[in-house]
Amino acid sequence: MTPHIRAEKGQIAETVLMPGDPLRAKWAAETFLDAPELVNDVRGMLGFTGTWRGNRVTIHGSGMGMPSLSIYANELITQYGARTLIRIGSAGAMQENVGIRDVILAMTATTMSTPSRGILRELNFAPCADWGLLSAAHAAAGAKGSRVHVGGIYSSDVFYDERPDLNEQLVRHGILGVEMEAAELYILAARHGCRALAVLTVSDHLLTHEALPASERQSSFGDMVEIALESAFA
Ligand SMILES: O=P(O)(O)O[C@H]1O[C@H](CO)[C@@H](O)[C@H]1O
Numbered sequence: 001m002t003p004h005i006r007a008e009k010g011q012i013a014e015t016v017l018m019p020g021d022p023l024r025a026k027w028a029a030e031t032f033l034d035a036p037e038l039v040n041d042v043r044g045m046l047g048f049t050g051t052w053r054g055n056r057v058t059i060h061g062s063g064m065g066m067p068s069l070s071i072y073a074n075e076l077i078t079q080y081g082a083r084t085l086i087r088i089g090s091a092g093a094m095q096e097n098v099g100i101r102d103v104i105l106a107m108t109a110t111t112m113s114t115p116s117r118g119i120l121r122e123l124n125f126a127p128c129a130d131w132g133l134l135s136a137a138h139a140a141a142g143a144k145g146s147r148v149h150v151g152g153i154y155s156s157d158v159f160y161d162e163r164p165d166l167n168e169q170l171v172r173h174g175i176l177g178v179e180m181e182a183a184e185l186y187i188l189a190a191r192h193g194c195r196a197l198a199v200l201t202v203s204d205h206l207l208t209h210e211a212l213p214a215s216e217r218q219s220s221f222g223d224m225v226e227i228a229l230e231s232a233f234a
């Protein structure tokens with residue numbers, strides 16, 4: 001038990017999928033896992049452990065933003081022994097060739113600051129995905145016929161960004177999309193010798209202003225979940 005997770009040791013699997021939305025965790029666990037068991041609901045942050053093709057998996061919400069993800073990922077890694085952490089999130093597209101519902105595999109996650117800033121100080125550390133997970137996820141996405149993009153994303157501290165000049169630079173430098181957690185996940189994985197990847201589904205487009213409703217962001221991103229599971233156990 002930790003301040004934020006009520007699960008007993010042993011109730012959390014070594015492989016953890018982390019959506020921002022706790023209700024996406026519930027949907028994904030009920031849709032893709034065999035015998036999912038609720039292992040956390042402290043503060044309404046839902047976590048479930050079950051099996052996928054015989055492999056133990058936990059699907060646990062991270063909440064929105066890096067400070068929230070950092071609490072859960074730290075506790076999952078240091079208190080429960082999580083070793084493979086895959087974010088399954090939504091993202092806003094930042095390139096014309098990236099469409100709604102496309103999948104983005106985040107090779108790197110550029111950021112302005114994360115909860116790790118206090119440790120890294122003046123270092124511009126380069127948060128990056130685990131290569132084994134990334135290459136397996138790319139193969140899984142290809143086999144499914146998903147429209148998939150691999151490259152850099154931006155992990156933002158704000159959803160309502162008021163810096164159009166910043167977005168211009170991100171677009172200009174090829175950033176595929178924006179979300180709010182991956183950079184801290186990658187940094188924590190590097191610090192603790194874990195594997196991490198962010199598999200994202202495009203829910204809205206910053207250039208065209210198309211957007212999916214909240215209900216679809218909660219429970220329609222099945223390809224992303226399967227890609228994450230296949231990469232974890234490739
Ligand atoms: O859909 P999730 O996984 O929450 O991810 C994205 O959605 C939230 C913002 O609406 C942020 O958490 C962002 O990273």
Ligand SMILES: O=c1cc[nH]c(=O)[nH]1
Pocket residue numbers: 090091092093159178179180203204
């Ligand atoms: O963080 C996010 C997630 C989805 N769409 C955005 O524009 N930002």
